[in-house]
Amino acid sequence: MPRIYLSPPDISPRDHASVDAVLTSNWVAPVGPALDAFEAAVAERAQRSHAVALSSGTAALHLALQILGVGPGDAVLCPSLTFAASANPICYQGAEPIFIDSEPRTWNMDPDLLQQALRTHPNIKAVIVVHLYGQCAEMDRILEICEAHKLPLIEDAAEALGASYHGRAAGSMGAFSFFSFNGNKIITTSGGGMLLADDAKLIERARYLATQAREPVAHYEHQAIGYNYRMSNVLAGLGNSQLADLDRRIQTRRAHFDAYHAALAHLPGIEFMPIAEPDAANYWLTCLTIDPAVSGSSRDQALAALAAADIEARPLWKPLHLQPVFKNSAYLGGTFAAQLFERGLCLPSGSNMTIAERQQVIDTLLAALTGAPANS
Structure with a gap:
């Protein structure tokens, strides 16, 4: 593929x-x-x-x-x-x-x-x-x-x-x-x-x-x-x-989120980005976090498995207060954003991604997170 x-x-x-x-x-x-x-x-x-x-x-x-x-x-x-x-x-x-x-x-x-x-x-x-x-x-x-x-x-x-x-x-x-x-x-x-x-x-x-x-x-x-x-x-x-095609795109991206959630949310250590109003988000990207202490796997291991399968995924945004260019800027807060970055993963969410392609992402992640063999 x-x-x-x-x-x-x-x-x-x-x-x-x-x-x-x-x-x-x-x-x-x-x-x-x-x-x-x-x-x-x-x-x-x-x-x-x-x-x-x-x-x-x-x-x-x-x-x-x-x-x-x-x-x-x-x-x-x-x-x-x-x-x-x-x-x-x-x-x-x-x-x-x-x-x-x-x-x-x-x-x-x-x-x-x-x-x-x-x-x-x-x-x-x-x-x-x-x-x-x-x-x-x-x-x-x-x-x-x-x-x-x-x-x-x-x-x-x-x-x-x-x-x-x-x-x-x-x-x-x-x-x-x-x-x-x-x-x-x-x-x-x-x-x-x-x-x-x-x-x-x-x-x-x-x-x-x-x-x-x-x-x-x-x-x-x-x-x-x-x-x-x-x-x-x-x-x-x-x-x-x-x-003119915006509403279809939102519906498609929401379907991706729902499919990922159904397949992965039950796994130990996996938490999806909470959606406060399910009918109000546009689901631009599906995002989740992986707690390595609970999951037995890590965000970086998931990224590596996806990359090996020729699937693009990304970490969440690196907080700006941790960026070298802003090292002297003031920051208010604790470590919540930093922890999201360390554990967070953005999954393929395009409105032109097929169901078969989405299933390939899911199978690859299941294999990486559970040790089960990925479907060929």
């Missing part, structure tokens, strides 16, 4: 037709009807009023922080258990990230530690919350805390398009929110992202900065430093057809 990837792009004939239609129209610049339609469709799905499509989720976060006035001397709170792109733009702005440990209910930012950070650290300018692996953080408490301290909240919903929290769409709850459409996400535009807000002026400012801060005059006039952050109309054409 061919290699089984963690979360590969899921490209259909409809995607080819959508991109071909854009190319035929000759609208290939970072402007055009497909781009307008994609921004409107994502904003509607995310229950937002306004959106601007960009070159990446990282660009979206960078613009949000700049528009909020984050700069040297400021600090921004950020979960530790996430990808580096959730924190790098803080440093672009010359500010300091302060990392917060996870809680066990969703593996997202711990609201109690967020409250503690706001009591003990001065110069906090903003809070970034990440919806990890397609499940929303405990937003009621986090929003309440941010509102009480009059701090803007940025939702990093890069992994959570299509998820929700108590009926509210992921990406609908912060002053700003953003998605990623990288090749491994639940829908893709190859590379790309989107920044969203309910305030039209904020999004127009982001659009202005993302277009090299060009003034609306006939010649090239610039009164601010801008960026080349806009998405092309071609990639938006791909995004439109991918977005």
Whole structure:
């Protein structure tokens, strides 16, 4: 069988037709009807009023922080258990990230530690919350805390398009929110992202900065430093057809989670990422932990067995407070995120993975965790 990837792009004939239609129209610049339609469709799905499509989720976060006035001397709170792109733009702005440990209910930012950070650290300018692996953080408490301290909240919903929290769409709850459409996400535009807000002026400012801060005059006039952050109309054409398939992709990834859980959850030492609202997550990746003291096996042994079978799997995110680049950054919490990293495993979860391929993953893991021979 061919290699089984963690979360590969899921490209259909409809995607080819959508991109071909854009190319035929000759609208290939970072402007055009497909781009307008994609921004409107994502904003509607995310229950937002306004959106601007960009070159990446990282660009979206960078613009949000700049528009909020984050700069040297400021600090921004950020979960530790996430990808580096959730924190790098803080440093672009010359500010300091302060990392917060996870809680066990969703593996997202711990609201109690967020409250503690706001009591003990001065110069906090903003809070970034990440919806990890397609499940929303405990937003009621986090929003309440941010509102009480009059701090803007940025939702990093890069992994959570299509998820929700108590009926509210992921990406609908912060002053700003953003998605990623990288090749491994639940829908893709190859590379790309989107920044969203309910305030039209904020999004127009982001659009202005993302277009090299060009003034609306006939010649090239610039009164601010801008960026080349806009998405092309071609990639938006791909995004439109991918977005139309989002619900099927969520259903398929949930079926993968359910099958993995049914086959593996009974094994000693195996614990799956808890899902607080089963109908609200988008199941971007199925994640579990392996306790070697109970299982008799380890995460690394499982990874090695999967790699030998030509199956891609990954550890959970390495906490940012343990990353060498952030060794001097402040951190609040204990060892929960670190233990998740040491024991955690992300399993192949692509919406184009077949049932036979999923069974190969299960058989390989059963053999690695129980010593039973894998099915050929």
